[in-house]
Amino acid sequence: MKTNHNAQSPSALHGIKIVDLSIQIPGPYCSMILADLGAEVIKIEQPGIGDFARALPHLFNGINRNKKSMILELKSLRGKDILYKLAEHADIVLEGFRPGVAKKLGIDYATLKGINPRIIYCSISGYGQDGPYKNISGHDINYQGVSGLLSLTDDLKASADLSGVPLADIAGSMFAAISILTALINRAKTNAGQYIDVSMAAGVFSWVGASLFTALKGLNNSESLYIPHYGIFKTKDDKFITLGIIHEQHFWENLCSVIELGGMRNLNLMERIARREEVLRALQSAFMTKTREEWISLLHEADVPCGPVLTIEESFSDPQIMHRNMTFEMEHPVEGTIKQRAFPAIFSDTRLQKNVPPPLYGQHTDEILTGLGYAKDEIKKLREEKVVA
Numbered sequence: 251m252k253t254n255h256n257a258q259s260p261s262a263l264h265g266i267k268i269v270d271l272s273i274q275i276p277g278p279y280c281s282m283i284l285a286d287l288g289a290e291v292i293k294i295e296q297p298g299i300g301d302f303a304r305a306l307p308h309l310f311n312g313i314n315r316n317k318k319s320m321i322l323e324l325k326s327l328r329g330k331d332i333l334y335k336l337a338e339h340a341d342i343v344l345e346g347f348r349p350g351v352a353k354k355l356g357i358d359y360a361t362l363k364g365i366n367p368r369i370i371y372c373s374i375s376g377y378g379q380d381g382p383y384k385n386i387s388g389h390d391i392n393y394q395g396v397s398g399l400l401s402l403t404d405d406l407k408a409s410a411d412l413s414g415v416p417l418a419d420i421a422g423s424m425f426a427a428i429s430i431l432t433a434l435i436n437r438a439k440t441n442a443g444q445y446i447d448v449s450m451a452a453g454v455f456s457w458v459g460a461s462l463f464t465a466l467k468g469l470n471n472s473e474s475l476y477i478p479h480y481g482i483f484k485t486k487d488d489k490f491i492t493l494g495i496i497h498e499q500h501f502w503e504n505l506c507s508v509i510e511l512g513g514m515r516n517l518n519l520m521e522r523i524a525r526r527e528e529v530l531r532a533l534q535s536a537f538m539t540k541t542r543e544e545w546i547s548l549l550h551e552a553d554v555p556c557g558p559v560l561t562i563e564e565s566f567s568d569p570q571i572m573h574r575n576m577t578f579e580m581e582h583p584v585e586g587t588i589k590q591r592a593f594p595a596i597f598s599d600t601r602l603q604k605n606v607p608p609p610l611y612g613q614h615t616d617e618i619l620t621g622l623g624y625a626k627d628e629i630k631k632l633r634e635e636k637v638v639a
Contacts, residue, residue, distance in 0.1 A: 272374065
């Protein structure tokens with residue numbers, strides 16, 4: 251089923267306006283999801299600083315397309331007045347300050363609700379807006395630790411290997427996007443906005459509930475979750491493949507039809523875990539006898555779940571990724587042609603937006619102020635006062 255590319259059909263969130271006060275990853279990734287779905291996103295950045303993610307252009311570009319950038323000093327009275335005008339006409343405000351900061355600035359939910367009762371205000375923070383951890387500083391690894399997730403990697407003998415993707419940050423992004431869309435549906439029924447408190451640690455904690463390794467822990471008195479045939483293996487050509495057999499006996503038997511493992515073929519899962527070192531050594535030795543592509547061809551033909559470990563560059567040209575149109579290019583005003591990863595879902599009728607490159611720092615400040623009714627001389631004065639830039 252193909253996406254409807256009718257340029258005249260509106261996107262699902264066409265007409266929804268978002269004021270995004272967040273920086274780095276959690277908030278901006280969330281607002282990009284909503285922007286891809288058609289929302290208008292105004293990204294507010296601090297004078298002289300901006301979003302810290304700009305120091306890493308590939309990161310910034312990967313999570314900030316389809317947005318406008320405005321530089322606004324929120325500590326000034328005139329800066330707050332401009333934000334209030336934006337909030338008056340906005341549907342959603344998204345922020346990622348530490349708990350209490352928005353209130354100190356006078357831009358918290360209670361204040362903006364007084365201006366716009368229909369506003370949906372979403373806060374993303376490490377541990378949430380209240381509770382014993384609310385004032386504790388943290389980053390992704392801290393939130394993963396509290397969630398219990400890192401104890402699973404320890405059981406998998408990979409305690410030194412952290413994910414290259416900030417899982418807690420993205421958990422926060424995804425739950426924020428889901429919650430905002432839920433609040434929009436609720437507002438359509440009640441005509442009332444609401445406050446949303448998203449905790450990144452709580453997001454990962456929720457994800458851990460879906461862990462098969464958690465479910466297996468302690469089963470039949472096993473002290474380890476380590477499944478020897480679920481992992482990454484090196485091949486003859488110094489490349490790597492993934493092997494994804496967990497509990498399925500038929501997949502294990504399919505693997506044994508390709509690799510000679512002697513009497514191990516009839517072992518059940520718990521027996522294979524009990525003899526994990528022996529099984530692992532046998533698999534490691536076997537996979538070193540052929541190249542990555544040879545193994546993938548053989549294992550796919552035998553219906554064994556496996557795949558290549560691709561580099562970032564290789565992933566962009568993977569045939570399945572290309573078939574789903576998961577990559578596209580944009581023309582950036584400074585950096586030229588940049589690669590983007592597309593919205594991962596395919597809609598039969600809803601049009602996605604992917605035609606606006608990541609904004610330059612403050613690129614749309616004048617445009618936004620003009621839209622709010624400010625004259626050129628007023629904008630000039632605001633610049634002189636360093637309220638905007």
